Amino acid sequence: MLFSKIDLKELRPEAKRIYVFIFLIICLTTLQMSQVTAESKKPNILLITIDTLRADRLSCYGSSRPLTPNIDRLAKRGIVFSYAFAHTPTTLPSHTNILLGTTPPFHGVHDNLNFVVAEDFLTLAEFLQRAGYKTGAFVGSYLLDRRFGLNQGFEVYDDNYARSHKHKLANLERRAEEVVKPALDWLQKQSSPWFLWLHCYDPHDPYEPPPPFDSMYAEDPYNGEVAYVDYALKPLIDFVETPPYQSSTIIIFTGDHGESLGEHEEETHGFLAYNSTLRVPLIIALPGVKPAIIDEPVCHLDLFPTIAELINLSVPEGLQGISLVPVFRGKKLPDRKIYFESLYPYYNRGWAPIRGFYEKNLKFIDSPLPELYDWRRDLAEKNNLIRSGLVQKYKAELASLLTTLSGASEKIAQARVDRERVEKLRSLGYVSSQPVSRREVFGPEYDVKNLLPYNNQAVKAMNLYYQGEKQRAIQLLEDIIKKCPLLDSAYSNLAIIYQKESNFNKAMEILKLALANLPSSYEFFFNHLNLLIEARRFDEAIKFFEENGPRYPRSAGDPEALNLVGLAYNQIGNPRKAIEIFELAASLDDRQAALMANFGSAYLSLFLKTKERRALEASMEKFKKAIEIDPEFSQAYHGLGMAYRLLGNIDGAIYCWEKAAELNPDWPQIYYYLGLAQMEKSEFQKALSLFRKYLERAGSALSREEKEKISAFIQACEERIKK
Numbered sequence: 001m002l003f004s005k006i007d008l009k010e011l012r013p014e015a016k017r018i019y020v021f022i023f024l025i026i027c028l029t030t031l032q033m034s035q036v037t038a039e040s041k042k043p044n045i046l047l048i049t050i051d052t053l054r055a056d057r058l059s060c061y062g063s064s065r066p067l068t069p070n071i072d073r074l075a076k077r078g079i080v081f082s083y084a085f086a087h088t089p090t091t092l093p094s095h096t097n098i099l100l101g102t103t104p105p106f107h108g109v110h111d112n113l114n115f116v117v118a119e120d121f122l123t124l125a126e127f128l129q130r131a132g133y134k135t136g137a138f139v140g141s142y143l144l145d146r147r148f149g150l151n152q153g154f155e156v157y158d159d160n161y162a163r164s165h166k167h168k169l170a171n172l173e174r175r176a177e178e179v180v181k182p183a184l185d186w187l188q189k190q191s192s193p194w195f196l197w198l199h200c201y202d203p204h205d206p207y208e209p210p211p212p213f214d215s216m217y218a219e220d221p222y223n224g225e226v227a228y229v230d231y232a233l234k235p236l237i238d239f240v241e242t243p244p245y246q247s248s249t250i251i252i253f254t255g256d257h258g259e260s261l262g263e264h265e266e267e268t269h270g271f272l273a274y275n276s277t278l279r280v281p282l283i284i285a286l287p288g289v290k291p292a293i294i295d296e297p298v299c300h301l302d303l304f305p306t307i308a309e310l311i312n313l314s315v316p317e318g319l320q321g322i323s324l325v326p327v328f329r330g331k332k333l334p335d336r337k338i339y340f341e342s343l344y345p346y347y348n349r350g351w352a353p354i355r356g357f358y359e360k361n362l363k364f365i366d367s368p369l370p371e372l373y374d375w376r377r378d379l380a381e382k383n384n385l386i387r388s389g390l391v392q393k394y395k396a397e398l399a400s401l402l403t404t405l406s407g408a409s410e411k412i413a414q415a416r417v418d419r420e421r422v423e424k425l426r427s428l429g430y431v432s433s434q435p436v437s438r439r440e441v442f443g444p445e446y447d448v449k450n451l452l453p454y455n456n457q458a459v460k461a462m463n464l465y466y467q468g469e470k471q472r473a474i475q476l477l478e479d480i481i482k483k484c485p486l487l488d489s490a491y492s493n494l495a496i497i498y499q500k501e502s503n504f505n506k507a508m509e510i511l512k513l514a515l516a517n518l519p520s521s522y523e524f525f526f527n528h529l530n531l532l533i534e535a536r537r538f539d540e541a542i543k544f545f546e547e548n549g550p551r552y553p554r555s556a557g558d559p560e561a562l563n564l565v566g567l568a569y570n571q572i573g574n575p576r577k578a579i580e581i582f583e584l585a586a587s588l589d590d591r592q593a594a595l596m597a598n599f600g601s602a603y604l605s606l607f608l609k610t611k612e613r614r615a616l617e618a619s620m621e622k623f624k625k626a627i628e629i630d631p632e633f634s635q636a637y638h639g640l641g642m643a644y645r646l647l648g649n650i651d652g653a654i655y656c657w658e659k660a661a662e663l664n665p666d667w668p669q670i671y672y673y674l675g676l677a678q679m680e681k682s683e684f685q686k687a688l689s690l691f692r693k694y695l696e697r698a699g700s701a702l703s704r705e706e707k708e709k710i711s712a713f714i715q716a717c718e719e720r721i722k723k
Contacts, residue, residue, distance in 0.1 A: 079324075098300045173204070657677065
């Protein structure tokens with residue numbers, strides 16, 4: 001308006017240039033201000049994924065029991081998709097589908113633990129980060145640990161569950177409340193725009209809801225887990241449901257997959273591909289959109305393009321889903337095929353793969369015994385409509401769909417680990433060989449539906465064992481192996497029983513038989529290696545790894561296996577080789593207490609051999625790291641006590657050993673070291689008590705010479721006390 005009142009023709013040239021310059025500055029400033037305003041108007045994005053969540057357990061999906069009042073609040077003002085489907089019934093691939101917007105035939109992540117998301121894919125977090133979003137992820141299970149690659153694009157990736165040396169890594173989880181609290185703390189520090197992904201693991205088996213949900217749902221602990229998760233989400237939902245967040249936040253709520261709960265003879269999930277495990281809840285609550293219930297089939301792949309369109313950004317090329325924004329405006333979605341697969345049995349057990357697709361009202365499941373259902377009329381999939389004349393038609397359609405989804409070639413996520421680690425293993429003296437080939441042609445005897453009942457019997461056998469019926473359990477497992485030599489769980493459970501009974505030779509015999517019948521099973525390779533270590537057959541363990549490890553590419557990227565091999569090398573007196581292997585293992589995952597403690601022990605052994613001061617310092621560093629990871633790890637305190645003692649810090653050694661004794665009072669050896677330390681400090685009364693305790697706890701395991709040695713210490717203490 002200012003310039004409209006000035007006739008530039010009347011101005012002198014210098015004044016004209018000044019006015020033009022000022023005009024340009026104002027224009028640029030206005031443009032920058034409009035860009036800042038646009039940036040500030042970008043909506044926040046909250047993605048909530050609940051593990052193992054059946055849609056029919058939510059009140060807003062028709063549950064007769066009000067389990068989920070907080071989730072229902074989102075549904076009341078959001079879009080509820082009645083028929084949303086996952087593409088995989090396992091955790092890591094399902095979240096990979098969501099965060100990459102592509103299917104397993106493209107990104108290559110088909111199962112938990114065996115795969116790592118390749119770095120050359122664009123994740124939703126990376127996409128939003130480039131658009132100016134602050135990004136944070138808070139996950140509740142080791143299955144989504146950062147080592148599997150989904151941390152790409154997240155400035156904060158909180159997978160800080162307690163890592164106890166007592167538990168298998170794959171079983172690590174944390175309660176929903178322990179996930180929500182740090183997520184909410186992070187959220188309250190953010191200025192818009194932000195993207196938060198929150199994952200709760202609780203409904204996953206075993207179903208063990210905390211009080212009071214355990215007693216409230218004693219007859220149905222799975223429902224108790226669902227009700228607990230809803231309760232735990234309340235503070236987060238309260239936060240985003242209040243101004244200004246309610247009017248500036250897109251909330252997407254879904255499950256990664258469902259749970260069978262006994263349907264189709266599947267107790268949990270991961271084996272079959274029925275709607276009990278593929279149908280998931282999907283609720284999208286966002287400002288300015290009227291609540292609605294959508295009955296069109298949608299899938300996890302649709303979330304990435306939907307978010308892109310909602311924030312007015314171009315949908316990245318290569319995504320395999322479609323934006324759901326048209327349905328918010330009352331429009332129909334195009335007809336298409338929705339792909340799914342269940343390959344855990346294939347990759348872990350050598351069973352037949354399961355793949356298929358939804359299209360309109362039909363669902364085709366391809367396996368040695370193919371199936372076809374009208375899922376609209378038969379959601380429980382009880383009436384198989386397949387006929388011989390239809391099999392080849394639908395198989396051809398599936399093959400065409402797979403070709404489309406795979407692109408030029410499948411990205412093998414597994415191979416990323418192999419390439420990075422195989423060369424390092426070669427440098428450590430291991431030779432390379434071809435991995436075990438997988439069967440590609442399967443008869444009905446390999447169909448998961450035929451094998452699953454045997455698996456249920458193997459589970460029953462373990463329950464019998466834990467109930468004290470050892471012989472019945474062993475007999476049942478032996479019968480299963482005779483009838484179904486393809487069942488890995490029968491071998492595993494039988495080997496576990498013999499291992500618990502300290503019959504290591506029999507356990508190894510079972511594992512060797514398992515490897516002969518199921519040569520592609522990495523689990524049996526690892527269990528055999530672990531059993532050799534537990535039996536203290538270290539030379540055999542090293543030989544077994546050297547000869548068989550290269551056949552299992554996963555071993556090159558498995559820090560747990562490398563930890564066992566490093567331990568074996570240290571035990572046979574080769575700490576330098578052990579240190580090299582521990583370094584490789586730690587480069588994969590440096591948050592394992594047992595690995596760090598073994599690493600410290602190797603450096604301690606190296607110091608005892610070489611007297612190199614830096615080796616002693618390195619050992620202390622590793623032991624302290626192990627204690628930091630797991631403050632209740634007695635062996636790490638013992639190792640640190642040894643290092644302090646060698647350093648000349650006797651008080652430090654006593655503190656560590658007393659802590660080790662407190663954490664593990666049944667460990668006799670610790671009283672011996674404490675007794676020697678107290679003797680050195682002339683605390684003879686304390687030393688006497690400790691030596692007596694050592695003799696009491698370890699007496700039956702001591703040789704005559706060892707007993708005489710301890711008796712001499714006791715006598716020396718008694719004599720000094722008398723003086």
